[in-house]
Amino acid sequence: MASLSRKNFSILIVLVFVAIILSRLFFLQIIQGERYHRISKNNFLKEVLVPSPRGDILDRFGRKIAISKPIINLYMKVNVSEEETRIKDFLTNKLNLDERTLKKIKFEKSPYISKRILLKKDLDINLIYQLEPYIDEFESLELLIDYLRVYPYGEVGAHKIGYLRTNDKRDLIYGSFLSSRSGASGLEKKYDTVLQGRLGAKFLLVDNQGKEIEGDEDSAVAIETKSGKNISLTVDIELEKLIYEAFGKLNGAAMVHDISSGEILALVSKPSFDPNLFAQPISNKNWKQLNSDETRPFMDRALLASYPPGSIIKIITATAALEEKVITKDTKLHCPGSINIGGRRFRDWLKGGHGTINVEQAIIGSSDVFFYQVGLKLGIKRYSNWLEKFRIGHSTKLPFAQNAGTVPNQKFIKKYLKGKFYPGDMANVSIGQGYLTLNVVQASVMTSIIASNGYVPSLHIVKKNESLKNEKIEIRESTLKTVQKGLLGVINDKKGTGGYARDDGKLAGKTGTAQVISKDARQYGYGKFRNHGWFTAYYPYDNPKIVISVFAEHGSSGGAAGGPIIKKIVRYYKANYIKEKKKKDI
Amino acid sequence: MTLVDLWRRPEFKIIFAGFFIMTLSFINLLFIEDVPFSKSYAFRQIFWIFIALAMMLVIRNLRPKVIKDLSIPIYVISIILLVVVLFFGQKISGAKSWIKFGNLISFQPSEFAKIAFIFIIAKFYSELGAYSKSFIVKYILGALLLVPPFILIIIQPDFGSGFMLLLVSLSIIFTFSYNRGILIGIFLVFSIVSVPVWNNYLKDYQKERIINFINPEKDPRGHGYNAIQSKIAIGSGKLVGKGFGNSSQGRFRFLPEKHTDFAFSVWAEQTGLVGSAFLIFLFSFIVVYPLTFLNQIKDHFLQVLLFGMCSYFFFHFVINICMTLGIFPVVGIPIVMFSYGGSSLLCASIALSVISLIIAEYRDYNQLGV
Numbered sequence: 001m002a003s004l005s006r007k008n009f010s011i012l013i014v015l016v017f018v019a020i021i022l023s024r025l026f027f028l029q030i031i032q033g034e035r036y037h038r039i040s041k042n043n044f045l046k047e048v049l050v051p052s053p054r055g056d057i058l059d060r061f062g063r064k065i066a067i068s069k070p071i072i073n074l075y076m077k078v079n080v081s082e083e084e085t086r087i088k089d090f091l092t093n094k095l096n097l098d099e100r101t102l103k104k105i106k107f108e109k110s111p112y113i114s115k116r117i118l119l120k121k122d123l124d125i126n127l128i129y130q131l132e133p134y135i136d137e138f139e140s141l142e143l144l145i146d147y148l149r150v151y152p153y154g155e156v157g158a159h160k161i162g163y164l165r166t167n168d169k170r171d172l173i174y175g176s177f178l179s180s181r182s183g184a185s186g187l188e189k190k191y192d193t194v195l196q197g198r199l200g201a202k203f204l205l206v207d208n209q210g211k212e213i214e215g216d217e218d219s220a221v222a223i224e225t226k227s228g229k230n231i232s233l234t235v236d237i238e239l240e241k242l243i244y245e246a247f248g249k250l251n252g253a254a255m256v257h258d259i260s261s262g263e264i265l266a267l268v269s270k271p272s273f274d275p276n277l278f279a280q281p282i283s284n285k286n287w288k289q290l291n292s293d294e295t296r297p298f299m300d301r302a303l304l305a306s307y308p309p310g311s312i313i314k315i316i317t318a319t320a321a322l323e324e325k326v327i328t329k330d331t332k333l334h335c336p337g338s339i340n341i342g343g344r345r346f347r348d349w350l351k352g353g354h355g356t357i358n359v360e361q362a363i364i365g366s367s368d369v370f371f372y373q374v375g376l377k378l379g380i381k382r383y384s385n386w387l388e389k390f391r392i393g394h395s396t397k398l399p400f401a402q403n404a405g406t407v408p409n410q411k412f413i414k415k416y417l418k419g420k421f422y423p424g425d426m427a428n429v430s431i432g433q434g435y436l437t438l439n440v441v442q443a444s445v446m447t448s449i450i451a452s453n454g455y456v457p458s459l460h461i462v463k464k465n466e467s468l469k470n471e472k473i474e475i476r477e478s479t480l481k482t483v484q485k486g487l488l489g490v491i492n493d494k495k496g497t498g499g500y501a502r503d504d505g506k507l508a509g510k511t512g513t514a515q516v517i518s519k520d521a522r523q524y525g526y527g528k529f530r531n532h533g534w535f536t537a538y539y540p541y542d543n544p545k546i547v548i549s550v551f552a553e554h555g556s557s558g559g560a561a562g563g564p565i566i567k568k569i570v571r572y573y574k575a576n577y578i579k580e581k582k583k584k585d586i
Numbered sequence: 587m588t589l590v591d592l593w594r595r596p597e598f599k600i601i602f603a604g605f606f607i608m609t610l611s612f613i614n615l616l617f618i619e620d621v622p623f624s625k626s627y628a629f630r631q632i633f634w635i636f637i638a639l640a641m642m643l644v645i646r647n648l649r650p651k652v653i654k655d656l657s658i659p660i661y662v663i664s665i666i667l668l669v670v671v672l673f674f675g676q677k678i679s680g681a682k683s684w685i686k687f688g689n690l691i692s693f694q695p696s697e698f699a700k701i702a703f704i705f706i707i708a709k710f711y712s713e714l715g716a717y718s719k720s721f722i723v724k725y726i727l728g729a730l731l732l733v734p735p736f737i738l739i740i741i742q743p744d745f746g747s748g749f750m751l752l753l754v755s756l757s758i759i760f761t762f763s764y765n766r767g768i769l770i771g772i773f774l775v776f777s778i779v780s781v782p783v784w785n786n787y788l789k790d791y792q793k794e795r796i797i798n799f800i801n802p803e804k805d806p807r808g809h810g811y812n813a814i815q816s817k818i819a820i821g822s823g824k825l826v827g828k829g830f831g832n833s834s835q836g837r838f839r840f841l842p843e844k845h846t847d848f849a850f851s852v853w854a855e856q857t858g859l860v861g862s863a864f865l866i867f868l869f870s871f872i873v874v875y876p877l878t879f880l881n882q883i884k885d886h887f888l889q890v891l892l893f894g895m896c897s898y899f900f901f902h903f904v905i906n907i908c909m910t911l912g913i914f915p916v917v918g919i920p921i922v923m924f925s926y927g928g929s930s931l932l933c934a935s936i937a938l939s940v941i942s943l944i945i946a947e948y949r950d951y952n953q954l955g956v
Contacts, residue, residue: 006761007880010893014877017904018870022863024911028821029859036821040855203814 046204047114051179052197053147055228057161057187059237060265060463065161066188066275068147068179068228072123074131075116075175078108080140087138094131095120107140114201116175121280122148147179149279155272157240159300160400160461162186163278174199178280187462188275190399191231200225232463234263242572243268246565251295252533252552253302253440256569259448259544262458262468264398266569267441269301301553303398306405306437310512310558311366311497312534313387313432315450315483318359320386321374322479329482332356335369342423346372349513363486366497366511368431375430380421383430384409389473390446392438396459405442408435432512443536444549447509449473450487451538451547453480484508488541500563501537507570509537509548511558530554535562539570546573596875597946601642603871604923604938608635608931610865611924614853617831618845627845627926634928638935645939650947653940654887657709661731664702667695668738675742683742694929696747699735701933703751704758704894706731711762712887728759746918750901757897762890812848816910820854820862827858845926847918851910865924869903872896876941879948888944895937898922 028036053068074095076087088105091097097119104117119141123131128143135141149164165184166176174180180199183189201223243254247270256266271293277286290297299305321327336353339346348354348368354361362370375383384407387393393407406412408429413421417435428434441459448457454475458468487508491498497511512534533555538547548569555561592598612635615628623629667685675682676692686692710728732755739748819833833855844852854862873896883889899922906921908914920927922934 005881006893007877010761010880010896011874011877014870014873014900017900017908018866020913021866021904021907021911024913025820025854025859025862025866028817028911029824029854029862032821033824036818037824040818040822 048142048202048204049114049116049144049174049177050200050202050225051144051146051177052199052225052227053179054149054181054197055195056230057195058230058232059235060233060263061236062232063237064152065157065233065235065237066149066151069150070145071121071148071178072128072143073118073146074120074123074135075142075144076105076119077140077142078106078115078117078175080107082107082138082140087140090134090138091119094134095127114174115172116142116144118176121146121178146177149178149181149276151275151279153237153241154274154276156237156244157235157266157268158186158272158275159269159298159302160186160267161275162188162190163273163275164188165278166281170199176281181279184278187231187233187399191462194231195228197228198223198226233461234258234261234265234463235267235461236265236576239569239572239576240266240268242568243565244270244272246568247552250552250555250561251301252550252555252561253300253305254548254550254565254569255302255440255444256546256548256573257444257448257457257459258546259452259455259457259538260470262460262470263463264459264461265546267302267461269299269303271295271297273297300400301551302440303400303402304439306403306439306442307532307551308434308436308514309432309438309443310514310532310534311368311432312443312446312510312512312536312558313430313436313438314363314366314371315446315487315510315536316386316390316392317371317375317378317383317430318363318483318486319450319475319479320383321378322359322482323386323475324378324382326377327359327374329360329478330358332358333362333370333373335362335367337369339369339372341372341376341427344424346424346427360482360486360489361495363483363510364489364493364497365495366490371430372427375426376423378430380408380413380426380429381410383426387436390449391456392436392442392446394442396441396445398441398459398461402441403439405438406435433515440549440551443534443551444547447536447538447549448547449475450480450483451508451544453477457547484541487537491537497559498535498537498563500559501535501566501570503567503570504574506540506542507537507566508539508541509535509566511535511562513557516554530556533558533561535559535566537566539573545577595946596879596949597942600872600876600938600942600945603868603875604934605639607865607868607872607923608638610853610868611849611926613830614849614856614924615845615926617833617856618852630928631926631931634931637928638931641932641935642939642942645936646942648943650885650888650943653705653891653943654709654712657705660702661706664695664699665734665738668699668735671695672738672741683739683744683747691928694927696739696742696744697927697929697933699739700747700751700754700898701895701936703732703735703755704891704898707755707758708887708890708894711758711890712885728755746920749917750905750919753901753905754894754897757901758890758894761893813909813912813916816848816851817912819848819851820910823855823858823862825858826860827854827856830856832856846920847906847916847925848910849925850907850921853924854910866903866907869899869921872938873900873903876945879945882948883944884948888947892941892944895941898937899934 053070056064056068057066059065084105084107088102091105092102101119123143132143135143151158151161162183162185164181167180167182170177170180177199179197182196183192188195239256243266251270253269254266255264255268257264273290322329334356335348337348337351346368350365350367353369354365354367357365357367357370359370361367387407388409393405393409395402395404408421408425412435413419425434429436445457445459449455452470454473455470456473458470460468487510490496490510491501491507492505498509501507501509514532514534516531531554533552534550535558536547536549538544548566550562550565552558552561593602612628612631615626615631619626671683671685674685676684676686683694683696684692685695707728710731714727732751736748736751739751822828833852850862850865853865876892876896880889880893883892902919902922905914905917905919906925909916909919920930922930
């Protein structure tokens with residue numbers, strides 16, 4: 001290089017490039033010229049679209065919650081000029097297309113050169129055999145593989161999985177492909193960029209008969225097809241199915257999570273909708289039906305609604321009172337059937353009252369009068385502080401839209417109650433009525449904190465490789481022991497309110513019954529005016545593994561409605577998880 | 587003085603060749619679309635060609651010394667224009683790179699920045715470079731001058747122009763540095779290191795981001811389609827072409843860029859190997875002829891300036907044509923003077939007249955027998 005001067009070196013480089021360009025021109029225009037001339041005259045370049053499947057959504061054991069099923073559709077290219085009548089005749093003879101589809105058959109010079117019209121979806125294999133010989137006669141017709149989204153478990157867990165909708169941007173360019181649909185809600189939306197594949201396009205050189213010339217250098221890939229990626233959830237879909245069915249005629253929500261890992265094993269809301277309806281453009285009839293349903297199937301009762309917690313909040317009332325030293329574990333209070341607060345009579349759910357009891361007994365029997373008194377001593381400032389420590393009023397990090405509920409803290413009182421908070425309000429809040437609302441996820445977090453001796457679970461639903469750190473709340477051991485013993489008694493003590501869930505004596509939990517409107521409505525006792533039932537529990541007592549929370553909408557009482565569901569969940573867990581571990585140990 | 591006399595003077599040969607290319611571009615554009623002449627690209631191109639000729643006349647009357655004094659103001663103005671376009675620019679096909687005056691006239695500062703950078707780097711090498719032969723001064727300071735225009739162009743984002751700027755400046759640095767070995771070394775180390783980093787340490791989405799950064803998808807159908815259509819158009823021209831107005835590929839199936847990025851494809855289809863080889867001859871003449879004077883030029887500034895201008899023409903035409911021929915991947919770079927575009931015509935006319943001025947200063951009359 002050094003021997004070449006700047007001048008000569010530069011000129012040499014230029015000449016080399018010019019030589020390359022000229023020889024390439026010679027190759028294209030002289031050697032291949034005739035061929036390209038032919039191609040340019042007849043447009044023997046055929047564009048083939050290659051739809052790509054959306055990624056699967058799998059449960060913790062690899063069971064399929066959402067999959068892409070290949071189907072074969074018949075499409076028509078818009079930018080081809082062929083006789084419309086000939087095509088229409090052929091299609092009506094072979095396919096019985098309806099009027100609406102027939103009207104769509106129209107050739108046009110569209111700026112979207114690749115655009116296709118979908119003529120018939122999911123052709124039967126026999127029909128394909130019949131059609132295939134004829135299809136080559138028409139330049140505009142083609143059979144393409146597309147992918148239909150299928151949710152084998154249908155309604156179960158549909159709120160969090162979500163559903164699909166039309167991808168207008170892609171459809172404008174390519175026409176309607178089911179595999180192009182994008183997530184409209186839930187995980188399908190949140191993870192759309194991961195799940196969504198890319199529709200590819202190839203260009204093939206074809207001969208006079210429309211057959212591909214194989215291995216031609218100009219048959220090129222213009223846009224590479226890319227399949228969507230799978231995502232694996234922590235959920236056990238069979239458990240969700242069991243819970244969904246266990247609700248029977250009731251509506252509501254339930255969550256099961258692993259205490260130490262924070263993995264959600266089940267998150268169910270009922271009633272639900274079938275996401276399969278949205279795998280293709282939903283029919284007007286179905287859409288109207290879903291929207292006019294009085295039970296509001298789109299409403300996610302696990303995350304997007306919040307309800308008064310009823311007596312399950314006594315877990316926090318008791319903890320706060322013990323921690324703030326308002327009472328000790330041995331403090332005994334007299335609990336008749338009612339108590340006078342600010343001139344109003346506040347009743348206990350148990351007509352005759354509970355007698356003189358300590359905090360553990362108050363939890364077991366779910367005494368209202370005991371916690372009215374404790375709550376009044378505690379005061380709203382210290383109480384709301386503890387509610388927030390237990391994450392009530394805060395959204396979790398789960399990838400869903402959430403209703404965080406309300407905590408009557410100083411801010412809330414100032415903003416909505418003009419700064420006035422009466423002793424009667426305090427009494428109500430301390431038994432989970434009034435201005436306090438939460439959802440089933442928050443109830444589970446609360447129970448999880450007690451069960452794990454103070455750790456806030458890092459809830460997640462998409463499998464993670466690294467283990468997450470759990471934040472710790474400082475609660476004294478004696479407090480935790482007292483509350484935990486109370487929770488064990490709720491289910492296993494004779495006086496406990498959770499007897500419906502009693503089984504092997506290792507379940508601990510708390511029931512709750514939340515009034516829907518006012519006390520006066522209670523007398524109606526049915527339908528819309530029935531109380532909501534709550535049940536939150538952990539298992540097993542000596543070495544807590546899972547937390548289960550059940551919310552039964554208008555379920556009357558938490559124990560009666562939630563108890564049997566929880567019992568089924570625990571039995572399933574014992575059969576499928578604990579045994580498994582034992583096998584591994586051996 | 588007759589035209590023949592003018593042609594015999596070397597400094598005018600370049601001007602003639604440039605004007606020739608501009609005329610061919612006008613003819614080419616004339617047959618690309620079916621719209622009234624007053625609304626066509628051809629009409630706007632001829633308007634710009636006249637402005638370009640006027641510009642050449644003005645610059646041809648300057649003294650080389652004046653050009654040297656103008657280098658710094660030109661550079662500063664180019665940076666100011668690049669900043670202005672960021673705030674007041676018009677967005678066309680995704681990039682905010684146009685300043686618009688009325689309906690007819692719009693100006694692209696990034697085109698001007700490429701020319702302006704050649705001036706400043708020439709001045710830098712001739713003055714600072716003469717005092718210091720140190721490695722740091724040569725590379726680091728030279729690169730520092732490149733940073734402001736480069737970044738301003740990349741954030742528009744006009745990757746084609748940014749890439750061009752980089753190529754032109756690298757070719758200058760490479761040719762006029764004293765340590766070519768070190769430069770080659772850096773280049774080699776970079777390429778050796780980048781391959782395993784690309785393969786092992788980057789995640790898929792990061793790679794995709796980088797690829798999108800270098801080659802943003804303007805066309806939803808993908809570049810593969812353009813590339814194939816371009817090859818078919820060129821190939822189908824055969825030896826003498828289909829004749830003007832008969833470009834089936836260009837007229838009907840081609841894409842938005844047929845008047846800019848793929849202007850050569852349409853030309854090759856209409857005029858065949860004969861026409862395209864002639865165009866390539868004109869372009870290589872503009873690059874090679876001035877280079878033959880390189881060793882005669884004693885003024886360091888003018889030497890670097892001449893080389894830079896040649897390199898400006900060279901990269902535009904080689905990369906664009908190689909792209910249309912399917913040798914290089916599709917990157918949005920037009921050919922100067924031949925593609926439609928007022929700003930690039932003006933900049934090319936500056937480059938042509940500067941080359942012409944320098945040749946006039948150092949031509950060897952003895953060779954001509956005058």
